[in-house]
Amino acid sequence: MSDPILLVENVEKSFGALRALGPISVSLKAGERLGVIGPNGSGKTTLINCLTGTLTPSAGEVWFLGRKVTDLAPHRRARMGLARSFQIPKPFTGMSVLENLLVPLDHLHDVADPRARAMEVLASVGLAGRAGHEAGGLTQLELRKLELARALAGRPKVLIADEAMAGLSDREIDDVLAILERLNESGVAVIMIEHIMHAVMRFSHRIICLETGRLIADGLPDAIANDPLVQKVYFGEQARH
Numbered sequence: 001m002s003d004p005i006l007l008v009e010n011v012e013k014s015f016g017a018l019r020a021l022g023p024i025s026v027s028l029k030a031g032e033r034l035g036v037i038g039p040n041g042s043g044k045t046t047l048i049n050c051l052t053g054t055l056t057p058s059a060g061e062v063w064f065l066g067r068k069v070t071d072l073a074p075h076r077r078a079r080m081g082l083a084r085s086f087q088i089p090k091p092f093t094g095m096s097v098l099e100n101l102l103v104p105l106d107h108l109h110d111v112a113d114p115r116a117r118a119m120e121v122l123a124s125v126g127l128a129g130r131a132g133h134e135a136g137g138l139t140q141l142e143l144r145k146l147e148l149a150r151a152l153a154g155r156p157k158v159l160i161a162d163e164a165m166a167g168l169s170d171r172e173i174d175d176v177l178a179i180l181e182r183l184n185e186s187g188v189a190v191i192m193i194e195h196i197m198h199a200v201m202r203f204s205h206r207i208i209c210l211e212t213g214r215l216i217a218d219g220l221p222d223a224i225a226n227d228p229l230v231q232k233v234y235f236g237e238q239a240r241h
């Protein structure tokens with residue numbers, strides 16, 4: 001079945017006089033792995049915020065599972081199965097790792113045994129052994145995994161991972177990629193926003209590239225890597241760092 005599970009139609013978002021995003025149209029199929037790349041400030045997080053409901057678009061529509069969700073609150077979309085992890089992990093630092101999972105599970109109505117579900121999710125990201133530890137004492141890798149676990153608690157149909165590998169070593173990146181691959185193999189569509197090019201190229205079935213809020217390319221990873229416009233705006237920028 002090829003109907004889109006998630007659809008953005010002519011979405012725009014402005015902050016005062018600055019048009020940060022759009023107009024942009026993007027679709028995601030069930031089970032797909034979509035990479036989102038683009039230079040700093042190109043609108044990637046703004047797009048994700050419009051998808052999840054953190055921001056209301058200035059124009060255009062967002063559809064999820066055949067329902068118009070443009071004005072639906074983030075927690076309602078989350079309950080429908082749209083989950084995201086944040087670019088900057090925001091754990092509850094005074095709580096244990098397990099308690100950090102129980103908080104989002106508390107907001108879901110249909111979890112029979114939240115503690116068992118929390119342990120199951122922690123095990124799926126390799127954090128079961130840290131369940132009793134205080135979240136504030138986690139390493140960068142563990143914080144990234146906890147951020148993913150919190151997003152996965154409600155068994156989403158789509159996971160949006162906003163720079164889930166930033167600041168990690170190559171070995172740690174492999175670790176997170178393996179988690180996302182397993183998750184995708186279990187049927188969850190993944191949108192990966194990422195500056196780490198080898199990771200997003202390896203993971204994605206399809207990649208879109210944004211520049212100043214506009215979609216400048218949409219295609220297979222190989223085609224994106226060789227697209228002259230993408231190379232100019234994105235790889236050219238990376239090369240200067």
Ligand SMILES: Nc1ncnc2c1ncn2[C@@H]1O[C@H](COP(=O)(O)OP(=O)(O)OP(=O)(O)O)[C@@H](O)[C@H]1O
Pocket residue numbers: 015018020038039040041042043044045046047087
């Ligand atoms: N809440 C806001 N108020 C005003 N301007 C904003 C706001 N959020 C984002 N912007 C601006 O919108 C543009 C797009 O920002 P956005 O965070 O979406 O970029 P990004 O592609 O996610 O960048 P990065 O790769 O650095 O995370 C930038 O110019 C940014 O400064």
Ligand SMILES: [Mg+2]
Pocket residue numbers: 044045046087
């Ligand atoms: Mg961003």
